Amino acid sequence: MRIGEVAYKAGVSTRALRYYEEQGLLESERTPSGQRVYDASAVERVKLLQLLFTAGLPSRTILQLLPSIDAGYGSPEVFELMTTERARITAAITEMTAARDALDRMIDIAHNPTPEHCPALREPAWAPYASSPSSVA
Structure with missing residues (x-):
C-alpha cells in the first residue's frame, strides 16, 4: 500500500x-x-x-511500549512506564481542570458583575458629597 x-x-x-x-x-x-x-x-x-x-x-514512550504491544505481553518495566505516564496525564488533567474552573469564574463575573469585581459598579467617589447636608443650600 x-x-x-x-x-x-x-x-x-x-x-x-x-x-x-x-x-x-x-x-x-x-x-x-x-x-x-x-x-x-x-x-x-x-x-x-x-x-x-x-x-x-511522547513518541519516545510509545517506542518503548510498542514491542510489548506487538508481543501481547507486558513486562514489569512496561507496566511501570504506563503507570508513570498515567500519573503524568492525571496531573495535567488536574492542572487543566483548575484552569478551566478559573476561566468559568471569570466568565461568570463578566456575565454577572458585582461592585466587588467591577469598579464601574461601585458607588462613585462624589456620592457622599452630593447627599451631605452642607452641600444643600
Whole structure:
C-alpha cells in the first residue's frame, strides 16, 4: 500500500507517516524508485499511534511500549512506564481542570458583575458629597 493510501485510510497526513517512520514507530519497504510501500496492517498501526499520541504519550514512550504491544505481553518495566505516564496525564488533567474552573469564574463575573469585581459598579467617589447636608443650600 502506498503512503497516500495509508494516510487516507488512517486519517493522517503523509507527513505524519514520514515522522512515524523517522521515530521508528512505523516501517515501510522501498520500491526501486524509492517510494514507500506499507503492509495493510500499517493502517491499524497508525490508528493505534494516533490514540497513544492523543493520550499525551511522547513518541519516545510509545517506542518503548510498542514491542510489548506487538508481543501481547507486558513486562514489569512496561507496566511501570504506563503507570508513570498515567500519573503524568492525571496531573495535567488536574492542572487543566483548575484552569478551566478559573476561566468559568471569570466568565461568570463578566456575565454577572458585582461592585466587588467591577469598579464601574461601585458607588462613585462624589456620592457622599452630593447627599451631605452642607452641600444643600
